[in-house]
Amino acid sequence: MAAKLVNARSKTEFPLREGTNTVGRHGDNDVTLPGRAVSRFHAEIRLEREGWVIEDQGSSYGTFVNGERVRGSAALKNGDALASP
DSSP states (O other): EEEEEEEETTTTTTEOOEEEEEEEESSTEEEESSSTOTTTTTTEEEEEEEEEEEOOOOOSSOOOOOOOSSEEEOOOOOOEEOOOO
């Protein structure tokens, strides 16, 4: 199941691979995003049996899907908007 994360501001596309994709400000992440509200190791996006999910990794400002704060993990669907305030 091919998937990608798209930075709405820069239009940069990040292909997601099966397994775990790390997201954060640090260069060691699979998806590196700038910004003070993005923690060094902010979240994980992974493909599970039921589909794609995102899990906040204890970030300072939280992870949001369509404006709702993620508590634990949250299912993702095509077109969802991910954000950190």
